Amino acid sequence: MQSVQFEAPGTVDEAVALLAGATGDTRILAGGTDLLVQLRAHMINPGLIIDIKKIDETRSLTKNADGSYTIGAAYAGAEATERDDITKDWPGVVEGWDLIGSTQIQGRASLGGNLCNASPAADSVPAMIVAGMTANIAGPKGRRTIPVQDVPVSPGKTSLGKGEFIVSFNLPGRPKGGGDAYLRLIPRTEMDIAVVGCGVALVLDDSGTVTSAKVSLGAVSAKVLVVDAAAKAIIGTKLDDDALAKLDAACQAAAKPINDKRGTIEYRTKIAGVLARRAVKIAAERAGS
Amino acid sequence: MAKHHVAVSINGEPVEYLCSTRQTLLDVLRDELNLTGSKEGCASGDCGACSVMVDGRLVCSCLVMGAECDGKSIDTIEGMADGEKLHPLQQKFLEEAALQCGICTPGVLVAAKALLERNNNPTETQVRYWLAGNLCRCTGYDKIVRAVMLTAADMRGGA
Numbered sequence: 102m103q104s105v106q107f108e109a110p111g112t113v114d115e116a117v118a119l120l121a122g123a124t125g126d127t128r129i130l131a132g133g134t135d136l137l138v139q140l141r142a143h144m145i146n147p148g149l150i151i152d153i154k155k156i157d158e159t160r161s162l163t164k165n166a167d168g169s170y171t172i173g174a175a176y177a178g179a180e181a182t183e184r185d186d187i188t189k190d191w192p193g194v195v196e197g198w199d200l201i202g203s204t205q206i207q208g209r210a211s212l213g214g215n216l217c218n219a220s221p222a223a224d225s226v227p228a229m230i231v232a233g234m235t236a237n238i239a240g241p242k243g244r245r246t247i248p249v250q251d252v253p254v255s256p257g258k259t260s261l262g263k264g265e266f267i268v269s270f271n272l273p274g275r276p277k278g279g280g281d282a283y284l285r286l287i288p289r290t291e292m293d294i295a296v297v298g299c300g301v302a303l304v305l306d307d308s309g310t311v312t313s314a315k316v317s318l319g320a321v322s323a324k325v326l327v328v329d330a331a332a333k334a335i336i337g338t339k340l341d342d343d344a345l346a347k348l349d350a351a352c353q354a355a356a357k358p359i360n361d362k363r364g365t366i367e368y369r370t371k372i373a374g375v376l377a378r379r380a381v382k383i384a385a386e387r388a389g390s
Numbered sequence: 391m392a393k394h395h396v397a398v399s400i401n402g403e404p405v406e407y408l409c410s411t412r413q414t415l416l417d418v419l420r421d422e423l424n425l426t427g428s429k430e431g432c433a434s435g436d437c438g439a440c441s442v443m444v445d446g447r448l449v450c451s452c453l454v455m456g457a458e459c460d461g462k463s464i465d466t467i468e469g470m471a472d473g474e475k476l477h478p479l480q481q482k483f484l485e486e487a488a489l490q491c492g493i494c495t496p497g498v499l500v501a502a503k504a505l506l507e508r509n510n511n512p513t514e515t516q517v518r519y520w521l522a523g524n525l526c527r528c529t530g531y532d533k534i535v536r537a538v539m540l541t542a543a544d545m546r547g548g549a
C-alpha cells in the first residue's frame with residue numbers, strides 16, 4: 102500500500118494543474134461517501150487525493166436571473182433539501198439526490214460524486230438527465246460543457262479525460278407547465294441500492310396535453326438509459342390509459358437488467374414500466390400546480 | 391510521508407492534530423485525540439455509530455478524511471453533556487432504557503440532537519427516517535424512537 106498525498110487547492114486552475122501533473126491514480130474528493138469506502142476496501146490505491154471543496158464554485162448553489170441554476174459539483178444533498186427555490190422548481194432532481202443513503206450520507210453526498218462514481222444505479226442521475234442538466238468540466242485545455250448523460254460510460258468509468266473534473270452543473274429554469282419526478286424501488290424503505298430508478302420530466306399545455314417529455318431509467322442497464330420511445334408514447338396525449346400502456350411497454354422494452362439478489366431480470370423489467378407510469382403521474386400533477 | 395497538520399475546533403475548543411492521508415476523522419478522534427465516544431461499527435457509512443457534526447452538519451466521521459478538516463468546527467458526543475449535567479436526550483435515553491449494549495448510543499444521540507435542533511416536533515415517521523442510518527442491534531428501535539419523541543415533547547413544553 103503506497104502512501105497517499107493529499108491536496109486541497111483553492112482554485113480550479115490549481116486543481117487542474119495538480120490533476121494534469123500527477124502520475125499514477127489520482128482521485129477527486131467531494132463528499133467521500135464512495136471514495137473513502139473504496140479506499141478502505143482497497144478497491145482503489147491512489148497516489149494523490151484532491152479535495153475540491155475549498156473551491157467556492159464547487160460548493161455553491163445559485164439561482165440565476167433567468168431562472169436557471171448553477172449547482173456546485175460538491176454541493177451536498179442535505180443542503181439542497183433546505184433550499185426553497187430548487188425544491189419547488191425541480192422536486193424530482195432534489196428527490197433523486199436526497200434519496201442517497203442516510204441523513205449522514207446526505208450531509209456529504211454530491212451530484213458530482215454520484216455521477217462520476219458511474220454506478221448504473223446512481224439515484225440522482227436519471228432526474229438530472231431528464232431535467233436537461235449539463236456538466237461544466239475544467240481541464241488542461243480549458244472548460245467545456247457536456248450533457249450529464251455523456252459523463253458515465255460504463256460502471257465505474259467516465260468520459261472525463263486526464264486532468265479534467267466537474268466544477269458545476271447547469272440546470273435549466275423550470276418551464277411553464279413543467280413538472281418532474283424521480284422514483285426508485287428498493288427492498289426496504291431507506292438505505293439500499295435501487296432495483297430500478299425512473300426519472301421523468303414533462304411539460305403540459307393549458308389543456309393538459311403533454312408537449313414535451315423525457316424518461317430515464319436507472320439500474321436496468323450498464324449505464325443510466327434515456328428512453329426516447331417512452332417519451333414519444335406520451336407526447337401529444339393527455340396521459341390516457343392507452344398512452345400509459347405504451348409508455349410502460351417502451352420502458353420494459355428498453356430495460357436490459359441483470360439478475361442479482363435485489364431482483365430478477367423479469368421483476369426489474371416489469372418494475373421499470375410500473376415506476377415509469379407512477380413517475381409520469383406525479384410529474385403531471387406537479388406540472389399542474 | 392509528511393503528516394498533515396490540521397487545526398480544528400472540537401466541542402468549542404481549538405485543537406491541532408497531525409494525521410496521515412489514510413486516517414479518517416474517526417481514526418483521528420479515537421486514536422490521536424483519545425475521544426473514544428464516537429464508535430466504529432462498520433467504517434463504511436452504514437451504521438452511524440461514528441456520527442458527528444462537522445460545521446453544523448450530521449456526517450459519518452468514518453467517511454471524512456482527517457486531512458480535509460482544517461478550519462472546521464466539529465461537535466462530538468463528548469460535548470453533549472454540560473459538565474455533569476446530561477443533555478435532555480441523554481437523560482431520557484436512560485429513563486426510557488433506550489440502550490442496551492450502548493455501542494450505537496453516541497451516534498444515535500448526536501443524530502437525534504441534530505434532528506431536534508431542526509425540528510422540535512417531528513412525527514414518528516420523521517424520526518425513523520432521520521435515524522435510518524443509525525443501526526442498533528439491541529433495542530429494536532422502539533425505545534429509541536420513543537425517547538426522542540418524549541424529549542421533543544419535553545423541550546416544546548419547557549419552551
Ligand SMILES: Cc1cc2nc3c(=O)[nH]c(=O)nc-3n(C[C@H](O)[C@H](O)[C@H](O)COP(=O)(O)OP(=O)(O)OC[C@H]3O[C@@H](n4cnc5c(N)ncnc54)[C@H](O)[C@@H]3O)c2cc1C
Pocket residue numbers: 128129130131132133134135136137138153174175200201202203206209210211212213214215216217218222223224225261265266267268292293294295434435436
Ligand atoms: C451507506 C451508503 C449509502 C449509500 N446510498 C446510496 C443510494 O441510496 N443511492 C446512490 O445513488 N448512492 C448511494 N451511495 C453512494 C454515494 O453516497 C453516492 O454515490 C454519492 O453521491 C457520492 O458522492 P460524494 O460526493 O460522496 O462522492 P465521492 O466519494 O467524493 O466521489 C465519488 C467518485 O467520483 C469522483 N468525483 C467526485 N466528484 C468529482 C468531480 N467533481 N469531478 C470528477 N470526479 C469526481 C471521485 O474521485 C470518486 O471516484 C451510498 C453510500 C453509502 C456509504
Ligand code: FES
Pocket residue numbers: 429430431432433434435436437438439440441450451452453
Ligand atoms: S463506523 Fe461510520 S457509519 Fe459505521
Ligand code: FES
Pocket residue numbers: 488489490491492493494495525526527528529
Ligand atoms: S444498544 Fe446495542 S447496538 Fe444499540
